[in-house]
Amino acid sequence: MQFAANKYPARLAGVRLVAALETYGGSSLMVRFDDVWLRYRHADRAPEAEALRRISFEIEDGGFRWLTGPSGAGKTSLLKLIYLAEHPARGRIEILGSRAARINRREAALLRRRIGVVYQDFRLLPQLDAYDNVALPMRLARRSEAQVEADVTEILRWVGLFHRMRARPDELSGGEQQRIAIARAVVARPKLLVADEPTGNLDDEQAERLMLLITALNKLGTTVIVATHNAGLVERYPFPRLSLEHGRLVHDG
Amino acid sequence: MLGLRAALSDRLLPVLVGAMSFLAALAIGGALACATLAASWQGDTAAALTIQVPQPTEPDAANDGTRLAAVQRALAINPNVRGAAVMGEAEMNRLISPWLGSDAAGLGLTLPAVVTAQWAGAGGTAALAAQLQAVSPGTLVKTGLFWAERVAALTTSLQACALAVLMVVALVAAAVVAVATRSGLAQLRETIETVHGLGALDSDIAGRFAARAIWLALGGALGGTLLALPVLAWLAWLATPFTGPARFSDFFNLPPALLALVPLLPASAALIGWVTAQLTVRGWLRHLP
Structure with a gap:
C-alpha cells in the first residue's frame, strides 16, 4: 500500500487551513471533556444506567490518543459522545471548538461531516457497493462527482481495495469491510478521526497496515482517537493513552 | 443512496x-x-308563477267580466309577468287525476282556473298578489321560490x-x-x-x-x-x-x-x-x- 504523498497532503493542507481559520479562532483543542457524565435511559422505566462518570480530558489539534479499558468500561460510550451520537447527562463537551450542548441539529450534522468515524460494526450500507459507500460522506457534503471520483479511487487504492470497488459489503471479507469503513471515515479529510476497535477483525499484518494508514493521517494533522483491546498495538505505537474502568477515567497520558 | x-x-x-x-x-x-x-x-323553478283563480266564470269585483278575464288583463299589463297562459282542460285533468280520478269533470266540482307564467321581477310577488286580489278576491299567487x-x-x-x-x-x-x-x-x-x-x-x-x-x-x-x-x-x-x-x-x-x-x-x-x-x-x- 502506497500513500499518495504528493497529491493528498497538499489538498488536505489547504482544506485544513481554511477550516482552521473559519472554525477554531486560534483554539488548538480538538476535544475537550469537562466533568462529563453519561446515563442511558431504558425504555422499560428501569433505573438509568450510568455509563460514564466525571470524565475530563483534552486532546490537542493533531494529537493521537489510544482509548483502552476492559469490555464494558465505557469506551464506545465515550466515542459516541465525541461523534455526537449521544448527549451527556452532565458536564461540558467541546468538539472541534464547538460546544456540543449549544449547537442546533443542522450545526451538529455539519460538525459530524468533519469527524470521521470507524464503527466497531463497520455500518456499511448493504445496498451500496464499496465505491458508493466510500463516496457517501463526500456526496453528503455535495462535492462534485469529479472530485468524488478522484478522491474515492485514490483512497480505495490507499486501502488496497481499488480492484474491489464494485463489490457490495456482503461480497467482502470482514477485513475488507473494515478497510472500506476506514476509507469512508477518512475520504472527506476529517479533522478528527474516531475509530472503535478498528483492528478487531484484522489479522496482525492487516492491523499493522491499518496503523500505518492512521498514523500517516495523524502526521498530516488529523486528530485521532482509537479505542482498542490490542495491547500489542498500543505497545508498538506508544501514543498517549486514555484508560477507562467502570465508566471512570483512570489514566490520561 | x-x-x-x-x-x-x-x-x-x-x-x-x-x-x-x-x-x-x-x-x-x-x-x-x-x-x-x-x-x-x-x-326554471324560481321563475315559475302559478295563479289559481277560484270560481273563474263568476263576475269580477268591478262586475266588468269574469274573474278569470280580470286576472288575465291584470297579468297582461304587468311588465314583470311573461308568457301568461291558462292551463288547458286536458293538462288540468292530468294533474288532478291522481287525486280525483280521470273524470274530474263528471264529479260536478267547480275547479279553479290555473294560469301559468314566468316571473321576471327582481323582488317578491306580494304586489302582484294584492293587485289580483283586488280584481278577483281569493286568487292565489305561488312562485317556485320555495322549492x-x-x-x-x-x-x-x-x-x-x-x-x-x-x-x-x-x-x-x-x-x-x-x-x-x-x-x-x-x-x-x-x-x-x-x-x-x-x-x-x-x-x-x-x-x-x-x-x-x-x-x-x-x-x-x-x-x-x-x-x-x-x-x-x-x-x-x-x-x-x-x-x-x-x-x-x-x-x-x-x-x-x-x-x-x-x-x-x-x-x-x-x-x-x-x-x-x-x-x-x-x-x-x-x-x-
Missing part, C-alpha cells in the same frame, strides 16, 4: 393513492353535477358531503403515505442512523423520502384519475337529459369545470405525499441526536 426502492414499495402505495384519487374524482364530479343540475332547476330554496339547500348539503369525502380521501391518502414512510424508516433504520452519523442533514434524509413519495403518489393518482375519467364521462352522459338533450357526442364532452379540477388531483396527491413524507421523516429523526 438510501435504498428507498425496496423500502417504499412501488406497488401498494400507488394503488392505494390511485384508489383515493378515483374516489376524489367521483366526489368532484358529483359536486359539480349537483351544482349544474341545481343551477338549471333553480332557474328553489330547498333545491339550493339540498345542493349545498350535497356539495358539503362531497367536500367531506374529499377531505377524508386526502386524510386517508396522507395516512397511507405516513404508514408507508414509517414502514420504510423501520426497514432502513440502520442505514438512516449511519447516514445521519455521517453528517446527513434532516432535510437530506427527509428529502429523499419525500422525492420517492411524490413520484409514487403522482403515479398512483394519475392512474386513479385516468380510470375515473370514463366513469365521469358516463355519469355526465347519463345526466344530459336533465341539462339538455342527450347525444352520443356528449359522452366525452365533460363540463369545463370538471376538466379544470380533475388534473389538480395528481398534483394534490403529489403535494400530500411530499408534505406527509417530510413531516413523518423529520418527526422520526427527532429521536436521533
